[in-house]
Amino acid sequence: MNQFLSGRLFDRTIHFLEQSLNLRGARQGILANNIANAETPDYSAKDLPFQKIMRQKMGDPSTVSVQKTHPHHFPEPGSASGKESGLPWSVETDSSGVTIDQEMTKLAENNLQYQSAVQALTKKLETIKYVISDGGR
Amino acid sequence: MDLYKALKISGTSLNTQRTVMNIISTNVANAQTTRTEEGGPYRRKIAVLGPAEAPADFSRIFAGRMEMGLEGVEVKEIVADLSDLVAQYDPQHPDADERGYVTLPNVNILEEMVQLMSAARNYEASVTAFNSAKNMILKALEIGR
Numbered sequence: 001m002n003q004f005l006s007g008r009l010f011d012r013t014i015h016f017l018e019q020s021l022n023l024r025g026a027r028q029g030i031l032a033n034n035i036a037n038a039e040t041p042d043y044s045a046k047d048l049p050f051q052k053i054m055r056q057k058m059g060d061p062s063t064v065s066v067q068k069t070h071p072h073h074f075p076e077p078g079s080a081s082g083k084e085s086g087l088p089w090s091v092e093t094d095s096s097g098v099t100i101d102q103e104m105t106k107l108a109e110n111n112l113q114y115q116s117a118v119q120a121l122t123k124k125l126e127t128i129k130y131v132i133s134d135g136g137r
Numbered sequence: 138m139d140l141y142k143a144l145k146i147s148g149t150s151l152n153t154q155r156t157v158m159n160i161i162s163t164n165v166a167n168a169q170t171t172r173t174e175e176g177g178p179y180r181r182k183i184a185v186l187g188p189a190e191a192p193a194d195f196s197r198i199f200a201g202r203m204e205m206g207l208e209g210v211e212v213k214e215i216v217a218d219l220s221d222l223v224a225q226y227d228p229q230h231p232d233a234d235e236r237g238y239v240t241l242p243n244v245n246i247l248e249e250m251v252q253l254m255s256a257a258r259n260y261e262a263s264v265t266a267f268n269s270a271k272n273m274i275l276k277a278l279e280i281g282r
Contacts, residue, residue: 021277025139032150032209033146035150035263036209037186038259039210040186041186110269114273115276125281
């Protein structure tokens with residue numbers, strides 16, 4: 001996709017909604033894994049810090065981050081970069097085991113947030129479609 | 138990590154909880170068994186659960202590393218409960234000893250029922266997680282329609 005199209009037609013909103021869907025999908029897997037391991041001894045619940053990751057992706061000015069431009073650069077202090085944990089995002093581990101009610105709540109919330117992101121994306125695309133087909137009339 | 142992975146993880150949980158329920162059913166069915174192949178009365182079986190590991194195949198191991206071993210759950214082993222067996226006075230029983238006592242299995246029906254309910258609830262929770270992921274996939278198909 002060239003710069004014109006990606007810059008004007010498909011703006012930041014669509015890009016962020018896409019990121020959001022990716023994250024929600026990954027979080028669903030992590031929550032499903034927590035529920036599956038509810039009875040496993042010594043298992044600790046995992047989660048994706050959704051807001052933190054999105055804030056990084058959206059370039060929130062309140063969290064200034066340093067870009068690593070060389071593999072031998074030191075990581076930013078206090079940040080568990082995705083490279084070490086395997087996932088492209090850092091995953092938080094709660095050492096207190098799995099609370100099934102909490103996991104089910106998170107699951108329902110994640111599902112609804114996913115659906116609303118899909119809804120927003122659909123509306124956004126509808127708007128573009130409308131402009132393309134009816135804008136010149 | 139995609140949504141199909143979430144379905145797979147919930148699937149491992151359904152499979153595991155079903156195995157756990159089978160083991161509990163075996164315990165209840167054998168609550169009065171005094172003769173087994175190994176000799177002696179039946180001993181209660183316990184399922185030990187643990188996080189499932191990715192099968193040992195290069196691409197799967199690599200994928201497992203990438204997703205930090207989120208592979209769901211599995212029954213690691215089935216062990217016999219070595220707690221004391223129950224002695225009951227029943228001189229007419231063919232397996233009674235010279236003092237008239239029969240050694241019965243260490244199965245407590247009430248305890249088994251509680252375990253069964255716990256497994257059934259876990260099963261339901263995983264069904265909910267499965268349906269949730271399924272709804273998300275169906276919803277994603279509506280993008281751009």
